[in-house]
Amino acid sequence: xxxxxxxxxxxxxxxxxxxxxxxxxxxxxxxxxxxxxxxxxxxxxxxxxxxxxxxxxxxxxxxxxxxxxxxxxxxxxxxxxxxxxxxxxxxxxxxxxxxxxxxxxxxxxxxxxxxxxxxxxxxxxxxxxxxxxxxxxxxxxxxxxxxxxxxxxxxxxxxxxxxxxxxxxxxxxxxxxxxxxxxxxxxxxxxxxxxxxxxxxxxxxxxxxxxxxxxxxxxxxxxxxxxxxxxxxxxxxxxxxxxxxxxx
Amino acid sequence: xxxxxxxxxxxxxxxxxxxxxxxxxxxxxxxxxxxxxxxxxxxxxxxxxxxxxxxxxxxxxxxxxxxxxxxxxxxxxxxxxxxxxxxxxxxxxxxxxxxxxxxxxxxxxxxxxxxxxxxxxxxxxxxxxxxxxxxxxxxxxxxxxxxxxxxxxxxxxxxxxxxxxxxxxxxxxxxxxxxxxxxxxxxxxxxxxxxxxxxxxxxxxxxxxxxxxxxxxxxxxxxxxxxxxxxxxxxxxxxxxxxxxxxxxxxxxxxxxxxxxxxxxxxxxxxxxxxxxxxxxxxxxxxxxxxxxxxxxxxxxxxxxxxxxxxxxxxxxxxxxxxxxxxxxxxxxxxxxxxxxxxxxxxxxxxxxxxxxxxxxxxxxxxxxxxxxxxxxxxxxxxxxxxxxxxxxxxxxxxxxxxxxxxxxxxxxxxxxxxxxxxxxxxxxxxxxxxxxxxxxxxxxxxxxxxxxxxxxxxxxxxxxxxxxxxxxxxxxxxxxxxxxxxxxxxxxxx
Numbered sequence: 001x002x003x004x005x006x007x008x009x010x011x012x013x014x015x016x017x018x019x020x021x022x023x024x025x026x027x028x029x030x031x032x033x034x035x036x037x038x039x040x041x042x043x044x045x046x047x048x049x050x051x052x053x054x055x056x057x058x059x060x061x062x063x064x065x066x067x068x069x070x071x072x073x074x075x076x077x078x079x080x081x082x083x084x085x086x087x088x089x090x091x092x093x094x095x096x097x098x099x100x101x102x103x104x105x106x107x108x109x110x111x112x113x114x115x116x117x118x119x120x121x122x123x124x125x126x127x128x129x130x131x132x133x134x135x136x137x138x139x140x141x142x143x144x145x146x147x148x149x150x151x152x153x154x155x156x157x158x159x160x161x162x163x164x165x166x167x168x169x170x171x172x173x174x175x176x177x178x179x180x181x182x183x184x185x186x187x188x189x190x191x192x193x194x195x196x197x198x199x200x201x202x203x204x205x206x207x208x209x210x211x212x213x214x215x216x217x218x219x220x221x222x223x224x225x226x227x228x229x230x231x232x233x234x235x236x237x238x239x240x241x242x243x244x245x246x247x248x
Numbered sequence: 249x250x251x252x253x254x255x256x257x258x259x260x261x262x263x264x265x266x267x268x269x270x271x272x273x274x275x276x277x278x279x280x281x282x283x284x285x286x287x288x289x290x291x292x293x294x295x296x297x298x299x300x301x302x303x304x305x306x307x308x309x310x311x312x313x314x315x316x317x318x319x320x321x322x323x324x325x326x327x328x329x330x331x332x333x334x335x336x337x338x339x340x341x342x343x344x345x346x347x348x349x350x351x352x353x354x355x356x357x358x359x360x361x362x363x364x365x366x367x368x369x370x371x372x373x374x375x376x377x378x379x380x381x382x383x384x385x386x387x388x389x390x391x392x393x394x395x396x397x398x399x400x401x402x403x404x405x406x407x408x409x410x411x412x413x414x415x416x417x418x419x420x421x422x423x424x425x426x427x428x429x430x431x432x433x434x435x436x437x438x439x440x441x442x443x444x445x446x447x448x449x450x451x452x453x454x455x456x457x458x459x460x461x462x463x464x465x466x467x468x469x470x471x472x473x474x475x476x477x478x479x480x481x482x483x484x485x486x487x488x489x490x491x492x493x494x495x496x497x498x499x500x501x502x503x504x505x506x507x508x509x510x511x512x513x514x515x516x517x518x519x520x521x522x523x524x525x526x527x528x529x530x531x532x533x534x535x536x537x538x539x540x541x542x543x544x545x546x547x548x549x550x551x552x553x554x555x556x557x558x559x560x561x562x563x564x565x566x567x568x569x570x571x572x573x574x575x576x577x578x579x580x581x582x583x584x585x586x587x588x589x590x591x592x593x594x595x596x597x598x599x600x601x602x603x604x605x606x607x608x609x610x611x612x613x614x615x616x617x618x619x620x621x622x623x624x625x626x627x628x629x630x631x632x633x634x635x636x637x638x639x640x641x642x643x644x645x646x647x648x649x650x651x652x653x654x655x656x657x658x659x660x661x662x663x664x665x666x667x668x669x670x671x672x673x674x675x676x677x678x679x680x681x682x683x684x685x686x687x688x689x690x691x692x693x694x695x696x697x698x699x700x701x702x703x704x705x706x707x708x709x710x711x712x713x714x715x716x717x718x719x720x721x722x723x724x725x726x727x728x729x730x731x732x733x734x735x736x737x738x739x740x741x742x743x
Contacts, residue, residue, distance in 0.1 A: 003657065074262060078304070082279065082322045130267040131280035 004029040004216075006082040008073075010063065010120055011090030013040040015189030016139055019209035020087055021056065022048060029085070031056040032076045063090050063116030073123040085216065086124035087137040088117050093154045095194045106153040113157035118164065125168050128177040135178040135216050138165045142185050142223065145232045148248060158183075162221070169219060178219035182212050185228045201227065258302050270326055274315040275587065275594030276655040277687055279322035279722060281307070287331040289407065289439060296409045296718060299325050305720035306409070308433035310350060310377030314384065315597045316687030317722035318432055324720070327437070329379050335359055336440060343445035344402065349379025349438040356443075357574070361516050365445035366573055369397040372580040379438045384684040385430030385638055388577070389479040389501075392632035396643065398429035399636060400444045406436040409718040413439065427639040427709050432683045434706075434724060435713040450508070451515035453479065453501040453576050456568045459561040463494035463608045467647065470498070470632050478502045479576070482630030483560075485553040486651065489619055493612060496630065497560035501576055509570070521574045523581055537585045544589045544654070549626040593656035598625070598667055599685040601633055603646040606677040611649045614670055618651070621666050623659060625651035639706055640698065642682035650685065664688070683723060694727040700734075707734035 007024050011017035013035035025031045025048040033041045033056050041058040049055025057079055061072055077083050092112045094105045121136060128134030143151065144158030162181050169179035186192050186199035187208045208224050215222035223229040235248070262282055271278040282304075286292050299306045307321030309328050319326070332348035335355065339345070340363035347356065354374040356367050369388045371381065380386075385398045394400070403417045406428055414436075416425040428435045460466040466482050473480060477500040484496040506512040514520055526532055543552055580586070587595065602610045611630075618624050629650040633643045653663060667688035674681070675696050681689055695703060710717070710731045717731060 071259075077280070078323045080323070126264050127267060127280070130264050130269070131278075132269045133278065133280075 004085045006030050006032075006080045007085035007087065008032045008034060008076055008080070008083060008124075009087045009089060010034045010061075010116075011088070012044070013037045015089070015191055016184065016187060016205050016208050016212070017087065017089030018044060019205035020089060020212060023206075023209050023213060024085070025052045025054075025056050028053060030054040030080055032059060032080050033057065034059045034061050034072075034076070035090075036060065036062045063120070064111050066115055066119035069119040069123055073120070073127075077127070083124075083127070083134065085135050085137070086121070086128075087139075088120050089137075089139045090116055091139060091141075091157075091191070093151065093191050093194070095196070096151070098150060109153045109157055113154070114160050117161055121165070121168060125172055125177070125179075129172050129175045132176045135180065135219070136165070136168065136172075137180045137182060137212065137216060139212075140165070140181050140183045142183050142228050142232050144183065146235050146238075146243070148243075173219070178216070180212075180216055180219050181221045182215065182224055183221060183228065183232075184208050184224040187224075201225070258298065261298055262302060262304075268326075270309070270320055271312070272316050272318075272320060272594070272687065273313045273587070274596050274655075274687070275591065276596055277317050277320065277594075277722075279317070279320040281321050281324060281326040283326045283328055285328045285331050292327070292407060292437060292439075293411055295325060295327055296411065299409075299718050300716060306718050307721040308379070308383065308437050308719065310380030310383075311352065311375050313371070313373060313376045313380065314684045315595075316683075316685060317726065318384070318683050318686070319380070320722040321720065322722055329437070330377060332379070332439070333377075340365070343447060344442060345445060346440055346442045347378050349377060349382075349441060351378050352376065353378065353381065357521075358518050360445050361448075361451060361518065361521060361573070364448060364516060366448045366451075368394050368400045368444065368446035370577045372578060374574070374578045374581055378441055378443070380684075382429055382438060382441055383431065383433045384682075385636075385641070386684060387631075387633065387643065389481040389631060391643065392474055392480065392634050393478060394446070395634060395636050396430070396638070396641075397443075398426075398638050400446075401429060401441060402444055403442040404428070404438050405440040407439050408436040409714045409716065423709060424713070426637055427706060430638040430640045430642075431706070431709075432640065432723065433721065434710055434719050436719070448503055448516075448573070449506040450504045450512040451517075451521055451573050452504045452509055452570045453573060454504050454508070454568060455499055455501045455571050455576055456566070457497060457499050457560065457564055458566045459495070459497050459557065459564075461492070461495045463611050466494065466496055466498060466630055467608050470630075470647070473498075473500050474632060476500075476502065480632055483556070484615075484628030484630055484649065485557045486615055486618065486625040486628040487550040487553050488557070489616075493615060494608075495557055496628070497557065497564075499576075501571070504570065515572070521572050523574055523578065525584075533582075534584045536583050537588050540583075540586065540589045541591075546624065550624075553626075590654050593654065595626075596653050596655055596663070596667075596687055597650050597685045598653060598670060598688060599648055599650035599682055600670070600674040600679045601642055601644045601646060601648040601682065602674065602677050602679040603644045605646075606679070607647040610673060610677040610679065611647070613673055614649065614651070617669055617673070618666065621662065621669075623653060623662055623666050625653050627652040639702060640683075642680050644678075644680055646679075648682075686723065686727075689727055691727055691729060703728075704734045707731040 009017050009021045012021040012033035021031050038060045045056040045058050140161045141158040143155040165181045186202045188204050211224045266282045268283040270281045305324040307326050309319035330350040332350035334348045337346040343365045381397050385396045387396045407413050479501040482498045488495045631648050635645050671693045680697050
């Protein structure tokens, strides 16, 4: 049995979000699935609803529409009947050739990964601060730990998320709220499949989700899998003059 | 602050400005709810209007002293009535008092005692509101003698979610009178309650304490003493097993008459009733729970219970003393903040009411089940009851045992399966339950103890008073869901 009774997963139609939603639902948690593609969400909800006590609820939403967030958040909480766990698992990572600059694509990354996250997590944090319980999970990335040659804006968006979540954690901890920053390495999802080359230490979305749910017992930063923690420690400490010369 | 619904949009009223954590008294359950604290009837009506227009339900809440989810309403509206706290009228000659629902028991006794009156039925804490007391039809240590508080209500005004206010007495709107009392806030909101106080000559009771060594023994003592005593309460050491099972201590009390007390008028003064805030005149009681917390584990509690029994059996056995009415009545207030001993997980209280013929056996089995499963209540309280005429009554001609269980993350599941087993046992013993304490019942168990006829009768009144089902709580949804499921084909009423 899950300790969670009610959860919202933003970005539940695929990848880590979908895996988290599936595991939460199968553990008896009532889940709200939020994404653009409701056809996909409905398939997941039907599948889960046949086994779980409660069929997950489905909500159509594009995180680019930040103005819709407050109203939708209130509606979801009401329809769920409560909220313990809020997961923001939406993110885009356009695969661009090295050395290419594409401002339109980069701004879209910022809109989705940054503005979308802020719009939702602000709502969740405001609510949890008032209700003095709840856990927020944000899916960052190891890519946020260092400014690397490839995908500068994606990496920066994840670095933003980490600092932002840390601030939210420090702001809400005194009200009993937990904030978990998840930093996965490569996870086998549609997002990474776009890269088209083998990735190091690739894990399945299911394994990632299981690790993330275990991490919600505490708050703080969690690397998924844990081996990324020492690896990223080393990478964070590579001197700048070396970083300029290597391709990682 | 008036809510000024006309000037505030639904968005503003259902914003996080009004969102709050609402907790059960036992602290083990909590919910997020939009909480409003109106101070006038107009705003009460406005809240009902807001609920209807936004499709949300409304829970009525007083001081929040129900142990479980009786005044919780997740993601919906909570009407906190504590600002309706005026005493509207008091007649010291007849002992009749009219109060608003948010008036606390503390306000009540402080108002009446100086004139030689005392609330006929009091709970273990004086911080409950009278609206909550009547809504739950609470009982005290004298339930066998004076019944629940409902028997002392002469009249009340109730505001229905439809906007209509009805005055109910035993003769006028009889059905609503006997159903709204104990109707756990499902039919309407009391706006005025008229109560008959109980005359007392002094502010003291004579308390006799003695030890008992089994449920059979305590039962016999209660039966024997019920005639002479005004109050009877038993404490049970739930850790004792085998031949010691059900051992405990009884406190029997009777009101003292004027000739038995030196300067009886002095005993009726509030300053001679107030609970002291220090132990031995030195140690502030408000810090005591921190020391008690050191014993907040099964071993510590076993030692405390055994020591209490050992003292009660030896130096405290058959001791008689005079005690102030408040000192005897409000045991839960004696140690401020004591419930924090159970923090952070909180506690649940499991209270079942068992008819005379099955009581001893059922309570023995209850404790044996707890001990076998390794979840032993830290406190057990034994009381005697009598039947009453209220529709949703919890009382029986028999006894109740209230068991305090600590809750933590690791025992929630086992506690659930334990209470499921206890619930079945209570149903087999033709027992009943009390909504102010409950957080373990299921729809099935509630239907069994209340009976189909009672539920249909209540559902019919619910439909009449609250056709849009505005008044709901987490408890009402858990136990009854949608009231329309109870077919409305009953003609005539139970009463």
